[in-house]
Structures are given as structure tokens and as C-alpha cells.
Amino acid sequence: MFTLKTATSFEETIKKSLFICHATPITSAEEALAFFQTYHQADATHNCWAFKLTQSYRFNDDGEPGGTAGRPILQAIEGQELVNVAVLVIRYFGGIKLGTGGLVRAYGGTAAKCLHQAEKEKIIPTTLIRCTATFSEMAMVKSRLWQEGVQLISEDFTENGVCWILSIPDEQLDVLSAVYTNITRGRIFEKIET
Incomplete structure (x- = not known):
């Protein structure tokens, strides 16, 4: 499209x-x-x-x-x-x-x-997701998830780490979800309904 x-x-x-x-x-x-x-x-x-x-x-x-x-x-x-x-x-x-x-x-x-x-x-279809990272995971998650086409929508720091809202091209969603789950030892992307 x-x-x-x-x-x-x-x-x-x-x-x-x-x-x-x-x-x-x-x-x-x-x-x-x-x-x-x-x-x-x-x-x-x-x-x-x-x-x-x-x-x-x-x-x-x-x-x-x-x-x-x-x-x-x-x-x-x-x-x-x-x-x-x-x-x-x-x-x-x-x-x-x-x-x-x-x-x-x-x-x-x-x-x-x-x-x-x-x-x-x-038009590249995208999905909004919410993901978190502890301070110790932050650099690794950021370097592996933020690839071409991925857009940072918001970044909120907490006492334990960070919460990001990202827009990810649908064609990259499965691969990046698996990478995120592996780095964070089992946490999964939370899709945001628009």
C-alpha cells in the first residue's frame, strides 16, 4: 500500500x-x-x-x-x-x-x-508495544531492539529501570519480540491497542 x-x-x-x-x-x-x-x-x-x-x-x-x-x-x-x-x-x-x-x-x-x-x-504497517528494562538490561535491550524502522514514542524512567513505548514494523515484530524475551529472561512485549 x-x-x-x-x-x-x-x-x-x-x-x-x-x-x-x-x-x-x-x-x-x-x-x-x-x-x-x-x-x-x-x-x-x-x-x-x-x-x-x-x-x-x-x-x-x-x-x-x-x-x-x-x-x-x-x-x-x-x-x-x-x-x-x-x-x-x-x-x-x-x-x-x-x-x-x-x-x-x-x-x-x-x-x-x-x-x-x-x-x-x-506505508509500512506497524504495531505499538510497551516494554520495560531494568537498568542492567537497558543498554543491551536498546542496542538490539532499536533497529531501522523502530521508532521511540516515549521513554519513562522508574526506580527499577525504564519503560519504552515503541512503534515496530510488523515484519520485524516476531524477531524483535523473541530477542526481547531472551534478553529479559521471559518478559514479553505488551501490545498497545490503538
Whole structure:
């Protein structure tokens, strides 16, 4: 899976109708809706959109015939294996009707071209874990667990040692869990539900 690194825009004219596309990375449905509100053009004929998060999606045809705008935009997002992305396609009607097939191609095509030109980054699934170390274990645990991709979220010292919250790439979780259990003589990672 991938997401966008930064916001991007694209526009094209299809049979005298102007299609303007704005796309951005998002982290929530609320962020997507705020993005659509920010870029919404009140004087445009239609403001159609779609967003996709890892666990959900939504789309809106904004008065275009059902399934001819929002869904093709969503399919453009999915076609490029993107998540956590919001796409708005604004149409200024130019006087020539496109028909349902033409609308599908116009909305989906404009969104796809916009997303195609955007700089993307791979999403690496991670898990938040809590782990502890005594003062005598601390240096060894730190040197063995903190590998590339592992991020320190928080570090709290106690009278006995330290408690760390780490974000660990899922592909490294089993190996690092075994290393941690071995160093700490049986303690296990505590997964944090998000």
C-alpha cells in the first residue's frame, strides 16, 4: 500500500468542461471532509469526491448521475493501491453533455492522472508495544531492539529501570519480540491497542 507524500493538483478540459482535481494525504474521515470543504468551489457545477482510509471509504457524486463520479474517483485511488488519500474533482460544465460513460471516464481519468503524477510513499504497517528494562538490561535491550524502522514514542524512567513505548514494523515484530524475551529472561512485549 502507498499514500501521497504531499498534496497535488491537476486539471484538464474534456469536451469544453473543465475538470480540476485536488488530492491530499489524510489520516481520518474528518480530515478528508475538511479538505473537501476547503477546496469546494461554490460556483462550480459539481464538486465530486472520494476518500479511502485503511479501514473505510466514502464517495459523493454531488448531483451527477449515480455511480458516474464518486465511485470512479474511488476506483482511481484503489487502482494505484493508495490509502489515506482524499480526492476532489471539480467540474465546470462547458455545454456539451458527456453521457454516463463519458462522465465515468472524465472523473475517473482526471483523478487517475492527478494521482499518477503525485509523489508517493510506501506505508509500512506497524504495531505499538510497551516494554520495560531494568537498568542492567537497558543498554543491551536498546542496542538490539532499536533497529531501522523502530521508532521511540516515549521513554519513562522508574526506580527499577525504564519503560519504552515503541512503534515496530510488523515484519520485524516476531524477531524483535523473541530477542526481547531472551534478553529479559521471559518478559514479553505488551501490545498497545490503538
